[in-house]
Amino acid sequence: MSIPFARISLDGNEMRYVREVIESGWLTSAAKVQELERRFARAVGCSHAIAVNSCTSALHLALEALGVEAGDRVLVPTMTFTATAEVIRYMQADPVFLDVEYGTCLLTPDILREAVRRRPQAKTLIVVHYGGQAAGMLAGSGGPGIVAVCRENGIRIIEDAAHAFPAREGDAMVGTLGDIACFSFYANKTITTGEGGMVTTASDDYAARMRVMRLHGIDRDIWSRFTAEKPSWEYDVVAPGFKYNMPDINAAVGLAQLERAEAMRAERQRCARFYLDRLADVPGLDLPRIRARHEDHAWHLFPVVLNERSSISRDRCIERLAEKGIGTSVHYKPLHRMTYYRKTYNLRPGDFPGAEKTWRGCISLPIYPSLKNEELEFVCRSIREIVGT
Helix, strand or coil: CCECCCCCCCCCCHHHHHHHHHHHCCCCCCHHHHHHHHHHHHHHCCCEEEEECCHHHHHHHHHHHHCCCCCCEEEEECCCCCHHHHHHHHCCCEEEEECCCCCCCCCCHHHHHHHHHHCCCCCEEEEECHHHCCCCCCCECCECCHHHHHHHCCCEEEEECCCCCCCEECCEECCCCCCEEEEECECCCCCCCECCEEEEECCHHHHHHHHHHCECCECCCHHHHHHCCCCCCCCCECCCCCECCCCHHHHHHHHHHHHCHHHHHHHHHHHHHHHHHHCCCCCCEECCCCCCCHHHCCCCCEEEEECCCCCCCHHHHHHHHHHCCECCECCCCCHHHCHHHHHHHCCCHHHCHHHHHHHCCEEEECCCCCCCHHHHHHHHHHHHHHHCC
16 A cells, blocks of 8 residues: 555635635735634634744744743743744744653643743743644643643743644633644645644734734735725835735635534544554554543644564664555654754753653654545554564
């Protein structure tokens, strides 16, 4: 078989909506963007949704809106993509890297509480909902959640929800748990616009600032300038902003994807349950620990870890799976191991035991709506053959 790591599902209204944009003659940010923002805000249950050209842009806008400045310290887990930390450096602020829990790759209230004790000057947190599972944001059987720890210590929360739409914790959707949330619509994400992202917030002030800053700091959007009943060329630049707006063609794809978001999530859940059932007893293989109800998980990733009892290395296992036509990935090489962050902040692997234990053996398996049961069976059979020997 040939089973890629990711396969995009484009069997809805994508072509129809893109055609409507092309026929309109207006390709940049316009009606489709506005409609996507309205529908996404409704899906998440938030007051404001602001479409941008990437999740990286969303994170940058979020930090700027919160007033993060040069020399500030921002808490961020080490087990994430570099974009989560690089945007902190855009502000000339400094990331403070935190460990994650083994099994979930999530930041926990206990890890955060210890970080706050050691770095009380840090007043912003970027929490990553790794793999599509919400971090422990709300109070549970183990005590206060991440939100409570932050509120007690005057820490603003940005949710890096690049993996986590649609996901929830309890009755709350990811995207409403912090001050600002940032979503990715990259090609391999749970819903896609090809390239793109979204920012959500309940704050009128944050939303107004991010809308201005996403397009050069201009106080009016292009669409209204050229389509109002009494169009006017005049505008003002109120801040040195960025070029982060989403084009209408991308939004057209996103609207079609949003219509099927829950159906696609359910299909990814089917894949996850297949893996959890078929791989439960493989020696030397740790499956992800699921702290959420399966229906509350977005299932962007299905990461497994070859532990110290495994008879094969992670890299050799990836090679053997590739020989069988099975694509995989690694999420992630932790940021404390990346040359720039390691040298700039003098980071030591021993300070991140959860991330290190994960990193040594982590492999992400294919998980997407069009993955057939016979393909899943082939993946599981191949893993049992390779790892179980």
